[in-house]
Structures are given as structure tokens and as C-alpha cells.
Amino acid sequence: MNEVTFEWRPFLERWSEEWADACDPEEEFPDETALRERWLGFTPASAARIAAAEERLGCRFPPSYRAFLEVSDGWRNAGGFVGLLAGTAQARWYEDEAGFGALYREDLGEDSSPEEIAEVGMWSRALQLDVESDATYILMDPQDVSGDGEWAVYCHKVWAAAPPKRYESFRAYMEAMYREFHCLRTHVYGDKEFVNATTRALDAVAEEAWRVALGGDYAQARTALLEPDAFGRPRAGTLLWQIQLMLGEAAYSRGGSHVSAAVQAQEFPPPPEAGASGDGTYGAHALLIGPFRRSKPFFRYTAPGPFGIAVEEAREQARWGDTDAAWRTIIAALPQWQPLANDHLTPFGLLEDSLLGPLVTAERKRELLAVPRGPEAVPGPGPVASALDPGGLAWLADRQAGGLAAGYRFVLVEGADPAELPGRIGADEEAVLHQPMTQWDVDNMRHSRGESSSYDDKPVVSVGRSAAGWSFAFDGEARGFDQERFVSPVGAASLGTRAVVVWSSRAEPSSPSVFHLSVAENGAEQYAFTAREAEIVRSGHIPPALNPDLFFAHAGSGEAWVSGERRALEAITAEFGVSLPRYALSSHCRLHRFRTRSWTRPPRSGETYTVVRWGDRAVHWRQGVADV
Structure with a gap:
């Protein structure tokens, strides 16, 4: 991170203008001055004012916070939960006023790491930057310092019931809050669509990543989708979730991605019956019901076209035990698979098919992602499908x-x-x-x-x-x-x-x-x-x-x-x-x-036998001697 070359002014202006364009005065109550001036900041802090604040606090501000103050002496609407961020006049030592340090100190034990111990001390030595917030503390730790002199920033949301989130510097925190602003605006329900130059550029990245992923380079696509997803772009999040699902980095959950209705209908099993699961999450091999475990409801994955025909053929092979042949059938037909929408990347519903899902091992998930597929795929031999059965006895x-x-x-x-x-x-x-x-x-x-x-x-x-x-x-x-x-x-x-x-x-x-x-x-x-x-x-x-x-x-x-x-x-x-x-x-x-029929004959006269009966959570044993 190079704080010397980072241009704060263009970054803060872009944030302010996008915030102003997204505001609806009839529904919200934004700062009228900020809305009128299209600027969330304040006037720059002079060198003398910064020096006076540093003398008052007895420290020198870290580089990125100092550079920020030289552009704006404070900030409004820092993300979704901080209404006002401190400038030179409001910054002050926190000194653990709410007692969070003592609370977290109780969780320390003999196996606590030096980092965990040092973090507990942060509460009594940090510089507080939040002035107005929704039960959110923004604290800079003067002892958590990087090689370039940056202080780590901790964001503690009391209502989140989670440890503070750490950022490497004030700049990293502000960039995260800009992304948080985007995420929150993207998911605001209403008629006003949140679109600007930033969202269009991010959506273009997601479009290209979709094509790259369909071409089989899922690693490159995954990397490209990280930034649009961090900004809350819905399509990017959905595409990234499908890759992460296949890589074992995400759960198979109906609420885990905002896919289009057609994709939902094809790729997700029907919701479990009331009381069967309760959380809408799929992926466990069994449910705990009563005294015994039982399997999930049977799910038969279907798809249109030649790929769907191949799935039926593979299911027939799998149900009689030829799982390797079933997988070869799927992989051979995968280039003919077609996405139902531009947020559709893989036939991930296969993972939940009752017969075919168990065949899709971690290695095979990566194999599936690597096969070119979709409208521009060229059918060919593709990769050699991995085998799981050694053959013989x-x-x-x-x-x-x-x-x-x-x-x-x-x-x-x-x-x-x-x-x-x-x-x-x-x-x-x-x-x-x-x-x-x-x-x-x-x-x-x-x-x-x-x-x-x-x-x-x-x-x-x-x-x-x-x-x-x-x-x-x-x-x-x-x-x-x-x-x-x-x-x-x-x-x-x-x-x-x-x-x-x-x-x-x-x-x-x-x-x-x-x-x-x-x-x-x-x-x-x-x-x-x-x-x-x-x-x-x-x-x-x-x-x-x-x-x-x-x-x-x-x-x-x-x-x-x-x-x-x-x-x-x-x-x-x-x-x-x-x-x-x-x-x-x-x-x-x-x-x-x-x-099957019994593999043992009944006892002859004088031979012993044992009978076990169970029911009502009790097991009963009975031994006897046959009298035939």
C-alpha cells in the first residue's frame, strides 16, 4: 500500500457524488449541506491544525489518516453505520470507556496467541474516530503498526455480537466503507436503480468473468469476481458463489445466492417439508429426526437439451453401481450444457441429486468447472474423467x-x-x-x-x-x-x-x-x-x-x-x-x-440362540435353547 501516491481527493469526490445521486430527499433525511454541495467531507485541515491535534493527543497521526485530513477534516456517512467520522477536533483517546477490554480479556487463556493478547489491550490505548454512529466504534491502535507506519483500524459493531473487524490502515477502512456504501445501496428495495460509472465498470468485469469461467478458467474468473462481489454487485456475487460452491468454499443454501427464477427452479431442490430441516440449507447427507437419522428427501436433477438426456443416462448407470461410467457420461456431455441466464455458470444442482450428487467429489467439482461449456463451447474429448473405482475385488x-x-x-x-x-x-x-x-x-x-x-x-x-x-x-x-x-x-x-x-x-x-x-x-x-x-x-x-x-x-x-x-x-x-x-x-x-433369505439355518434341538428386541428407546436381550 503506497499512501504517498494514493489520491484522496478523486476517491472522496467519487464517493460523495455517487452518494448524492443515490439519495432520495422524499424518503431519506440526508445532510442537506452535503447533498447540496455533493460533498460528504469538510474543508481541508491545515498543517497547523493537524500539528495542534497531534500535540493535544501526544502522537503523530499515521500517514493515511494525515493525508485524508489534508483533503477533508472529517467525514459524513462513512458506510452505513457511522454518521460522522472524526477530524482533528473530535479525535480522542478511547480509554475503554465501555469496558470491552475487560470483557474480551475474560476469553483469554493459556493458548491465546500474542496477537489475541495484544488486541485486548487495544481498547485502553486506541484513538477513537467515531463521533456519531449506530452503536459502532472506530478505533485506531497506535501499537498495531505496519512497516510503513500505518495504524490498524478496528471497527466494532456492538449489535453484531462479533469481535472487532481489523483493517490494515485508515485508508483500508475507508475503502471498505465505500464498498459497504455500495453494497447497502445496491440492495435497497425501491424503484430507483443504483447505477453509476463504478457499478457499470464492475458489472463489465462480471460479464467478462462469466465468459472466462464458461471457458473453463475458473481460477481467473474467481479472482476477477472478488472486487465486484465486495461492492455488492448481485450478478458477481451469484457467479462467485457458484465457483466457491464447487471449490468447497461456500454452502449449498437456497439463500446463498440471488439467482434468477429459472435457475432457482432448475438447480435447487424443492424446499424441505415443514419441520424437516428448518433452515433451508442443503448439503448434509442426513437429517437428525427423532431417535434415528434419515436421508434427505429424494431429489432428481433435470436439465433441458442433450445435457439433460446425458444426466438421465448417467443416473441409470449410477443406480446400478457403475459410478465411473456415470461420471464419464456427464463430463462428455458437459460442453452441450447451456446456461439458463447470464447468472448461471454451472449445473450445480447435480450436487444435490440423490444418485449423482455423491459422485461429484472435490476433485470432480474442479474437473467440472474446467470443462468449456455453454453457447460458445466447442464439443470435444475434454479432460479424462477421474475414476474412483479400482476394479476387481x-x-x-x-x-x-x-x-x-x-x-x-x-x-x-x-x-x-x-x-x-x-x-x-x-x-x-x-x-x-x-x-x-x-x-x-x-x-x-x-x-x-x-x-x-x-x-x-x-x-x-x-x-x-x-x-x-x-x-x-x-x-x-x-x-x-x-x-x-x-x-x-x-x-x-x-x-x-x-x-x-x-x-x-x-x-x-x-x-x-x-x-x-x-x-x-x-x-x-x-x-x-x-x-x-x-x-x-x-x-x-x-x-x-x-x-x-x-x-x-x-x-x-x-x-x-x-x-x-x-x-x-x-x-x-x-x-x-x-x-x-x-x-x-x-x-x-x-x-x-x-x-435376502437367511444366511443361517434355524437352531436345532438343544442349540442356543439369542433374540434382540428394541423399542421405546429400550433394548431387550433374550437367550434360549431350541426345543425342536
Whole structure:
């Protein structure tokens, strides 16, 4: 900041003239002299008058305040909340008259920074510049000094219930107040539009930034929009909000941007039902309702033209688990996306689409911003869409990466459509395919049953398409494997085709690690093995490539077991050409679900079992011995 070359007179004249043009004498009560003279200031302070004030106060004014006084000895309407700013005669030491220093000192602790401690002392040593204000204090700190001798200015709005805002110098404060004047005038409701040379220049910057952003250079556009947004230009704020939303710098809120009606209708979900959210804010993956969490209402994003057609295609891919293909579809069609208005920059409604929103990771948001789009975009190959799925099955061995705390199990069926799987292995009374839902929805479904037992093991599984024409049913919360009670669904799943079942359970205090594989064709099991640490139980003719000795003969436990599990999964992938979509099976994504038949048989006579019932915020356990 160079205070020597800053021209105060043109700056203050422009401010005064714009203020006078914006005044409506019939509705407001401005200073008549200032309005008549089109000047918010006063006569310049002479060198002698400045020197006398400095002698009275026992200090030398910082450069920017001194330069200001040489042009105007005080100022009226400094922003929206200071009616009169001090000149040489009114400036005085504040000496913490209202006791704010003591109030903020109570908040200091052992971990307080030197800056926080020094700021508390500001109240008792600052120079007060506000003379008339709306409960607003303007204070210059003689001990918060920059290298060029500037004193920091603190603006404290009592009614704002927030710490004072710091400005590097008096000049920085005045420039901020000029911007505040613009912001307040821009958003005044009425017939008189606030337009002048400054607003036209700022709006021209926003127009160019819009075109630059549509061309894919969102970083340059973001930088260009900062100044028009600081002046409260509505279009600039809306465009900047869309970029910041994609960069994770802004919240997805209906009140967060003043977009046009057409954009509102397309890009925002309908308002939540009364009592469902309360603040109109979107972006959380679940709402806290009653004792359980539930997902937000389902939202289906739509757009006109070829891009809208691609969105529908991507949604079809995503709902069956092929999230990478869905994203490639969106990116390929993005150059054909068209803004609905000149305040429309991105299809940001995608972020809230119940199926596609979880696909738009932080990296993909930047990828989306970087694709040229809109009326001047030239369709082309564009950037290579980022992939989230590693392919194959080996990723399942990494519990942390897959989000699988205890274990997993799945059924793969060759040549079957995913919608067929409930008819093959669904619970008799619930053999229906539910609409795509999140894990939170599944948890609520589980709790809604009100009861579970150790012999009635009917998981709610995710359904989708695997590679090479297979479909899958997947449970990522499988617990301990009981060889004696296990009933593989592989036979029922394989009617008229082939099916594969895998169950992996990692060691817990009460049970060892287990890995099970069973393969069936046309209703008959062909082969199977169950590895339990060093013990392996097998049946049928197991292909050499799937021989469990290759993976678990010397696995034992720990890292050796994990390595064996990974190699077993790689072998299954190679043998059948199958894979599972890691990202689609994460907790953020929605997939179709259904409840399977029990994976364990009922207890035989003399065997123990446990039943858990819950309701009315209480959980009841009951143990018994079967009498069959």
C-alpha cells in the first residue's frame, strides 16, 4: 500500500457524488449541506491544525489518516453505520470507556496467541474516530503498526455480537466503507436503480468473468469476481458463489445466492417439508429426526437439451453401481450444457441429486468447472474423467479403504439382471427391490423390524451390475461366520446360470478370521471352501487357480491373512472376470436394496440362540435353547 501516491481527493469526490445521486430527499433525511454541495467531507485541515491535534493527543497521526485530513477534516456517512467520522477536533483517546477490554480479556487463556493478547489491550490505548454512529466504534491502535507506519483500524459493531473487524490502515477502512456504501445501496428495495460509472465498470468485469469461467478458467474468473462481489454487485456475487460452491468454499443454501427464477427452479431442490430441516440449507447427507437419522428427501436433477438426456443416462448407470461410467457420461456431455441466464455458470444442482450428487467429489467439482461449456463451447474429448473405482475385488481386503469395519459377503450371478436377484434369493415375505437408498435408510429399515436373532440372518443388500455381465448383491456389514449354521444362497442364485458367494470375516475377540467361497451352476453347488486360520474345509472339484492352499495354508492371522485374502480375491476376479464398485458401495451412495433369505439355518434341538428386541428407546436381550 503506497499512501504517498494514493489520491484522496478523486476517491472522496467519487464517493460523495455517487452518494448524492443515490439519495432520495422524499424518503431519506440526508445532510442537506452535503447533498447540496455533493460533498460528504469538510474543508481541508491545515498543517497547523493537524500539528495542534497531534500535540493535544501526544502522537503523530499515521500517514493515511494525515493525508485524508489534508483533503477533508472529517467525514459524513462513512458506510452505513457511522454518521460522522472524526477530524482533528473530535479525535480522542478511547480509554475503554465501555469496558470491552475487560470483557474480551475474560476469553483469554493459556493458548491465546500474542496477537489475541495484544488486541485486548487495544481498547485502553486506541484513538477513537467515531463521533456519531449506530452503536459502532472506530478505533485506531497506535501499537498495531505496519512497516510503513500505518495504524490498524478496528471497527466494532456492538449489535453484531462479533469481535472487532481489523483493517490494515485508515485508508483500508475507508475503502471498505465505500464498498459497504455500495453494497447497502445496491440492495435497497425501491424503484430507483443504483447505477453509476463504478457499478457499470464492475458489472463489465462480471460479464467478462462469466465468459472466462464458461471457458473453463475458473481460477481467473474467481479472482476477477472478488472486487465486484465486495461492492455488492448481485450478478458477481451469484457467479462467485457458484465457483466457491464447487471449490468447497461456500454452502449449498437456497439463500446463498440471488439467482434468477429459472435457475432457482432448475438447480435447487424443492424446499424441505415443514419441520424437516428448518433452515433451508442443503448439503448434509442426513437429517437428525427423532431417535434415528434419515436421508434427505429424494431429489432428481433435470436439465433441458442433450445435457439433460446425458444426466438421465448417467443416473441409470449410477443406480446400478457403475459410478465411473456415470461420471464419464456427464463430463462428455458437459460442453452441450447451456446456461439458463447470464447468472448461471454451472449445473450445480447435480450436487444435490440423490444418485449423482455423491459422485461429484472435490476433485470432480474442479474437473467440472474446467470443462468449456455453454453457447460458445466447442464439443470435444475434454479432460479424462477421474475414476474412483479400482476394479476387481482385491480392494475388499483393505477394510479401511472399503469402509468395511467387520466383514463383507456378496453374491454374484452371471447373466442376470440386478432386478431379478430378489426373486432368486430374496426373503419370501420381502422379495421386492427397494428404490435406491443410503446406508442410513438401511439402518432405519433394520430398526423398523424391531427384532433380530442369531438364527435369522437376513441382511439388506445393495444390488448392481458387475463386470462381464454379472450382477451382485452385497452386504458390507457381515459379522461372524458360523460354519455349522451357514446356508449358502449360491444354489438358489444359480438357477439357470452360474453364481458365486464370498463371505469374509476378520478376526474378533470371540472368533477367528474366516474366508468362504462357494460356486454353483443351475442350482447345484460345484465346489466350495472355508478357510479358518490354518484350517481349510473344502468340497467339490476346486479349480487349481482357486486352490485355497495358495492363499491360506500358511496364513495364520494378521498381515499374512490379509495378504492371502487379497490374493484369493484377485484369483476370483481373474477366474470369473468380475468386480465390485468400491465407491458405489460406500455409505454416501444410493443403490437399490432388498432383504435376502437367511444366511443361517434355524437352531436345532438343544442349540442356543439369542433374540434382540428394541423399542421405546429400550433394548431387550433374550437367550434360549431350541426345543425342536
